[in-house]
Amino acid sequence: MSTAARRRPLEGDANRSERMSEQAQRGRDEALSWPQEVSHDPSMSIGAVLAVLKPEFPAVTISKLRFLEEQGLVSPRRTGSGYRMYSRADAERIRYALTAQRDSYLPLRVIREQLEDLDAGREIEPTSHARVVTRDGELVRPATGARVSAKEICELTGCTENELDDMARAGLVLADTRGRFPGRSVQVVQAAMALERHGVSARHLRRVRTSAEREADTIDQVVAPTRAQRSGAARERGAAQAAELAELYARLHAELLRSAVDELG
Known part of the structure; x- marks a missing residue:
């Protein structure tokens, strides 16, 4: 038997060993990734994930799902043809990210850090800003034409009195002579706080x-x-x-x- 012939089985063994090592690594990654109790079997196409999320997040698109992948929040598998395949755990990670963006206005950097903490089994700090108050799943917001106090705005948004004062000085929210604000000020404050997290201050x-x-x-x-x-x-x-x-x-x-x-x- 030639030397080359004798080498072939060894090369095949090496390839098999490499594939087994990669599979083992994927298994370890899955064991660490959050949520651990949800299936990590890549059984869903990107369209199926979109269909699952649409009822809760009507504005979500395939482009958004791809963007979240680019940002490292989720890592779907690829088929031999290059198609993305997601697991139920992937879908839950996306749901977590979309919820954090919608309800707490968190930037993706913070959401990614939170997911990494969850992957490692660490508890995450509750968001202290832009707190969302809900009733039957709906955001609690003052009715059109309502007037709200500074305290109520702080309770509904999670902003501090100093932050609200900064927004008032910048003219983003205006109080009447009794110190009460238009109900829409709640949405204004939430949006301003989200921009603040990206480095855009009220004066800007x-x-x-x-x-x-x-x-x-x-x-x-x-x-x-x-x-x-x-x-x-x-x-x-x-x-x-x-x-x-x-x-x-x-x-x-x-x-x-x-x-x-x-x-x-």
Whole structure:
């Protein structure tokens, strides 16, 4: 028997040993990854994962799932053809990330660190900011037209009084003479706190407030003729038209901002 022939079985043994080592490593990784009690068998396509998450997160897309993979929050397996295959545990990790983003406005860096702690069996610190209060699964927010106190805003959002004061000085929220704020201030504070976690302070957001006020002035000019009519029905039409225009302005602003960010490369 030639030397080459004698080597072939040894090379095959080495390859088998390498494959077994890789399988063992995957097994160890799965044993460590959270949630341990959920199946790690890669049995779901990316479309199946999307279908599972859509009822709870209607805005989630396949692009978002791929992005979470790129950020290291989940590691689906690949088939021989290159298709992603997810496990039930992968789906739960994605659900955890999406929930943390939606309810606590946490940046992905913090979410990734929390998942790493869970993988290692360490307890994670409860989020002290942007606390979400729920009732029957719905966010508790003041009704349209309601006025809320500074204490109520802090309780609903998890912000501190000092943080709220900073936002008030920046003009993001405005209190009336009795020190009460419009109900929508809760959403404003939540958004400002999320930006703060990314290094955007309240004082940097003054231009956003100024831009919003300019757009509101334009909307007021458009609907003024309708509001000037004395009937209650006309005033209701004016209010509805103003709300619709506000949504259109918000949509346009969002698209223009995305386009500008895309240009940054």
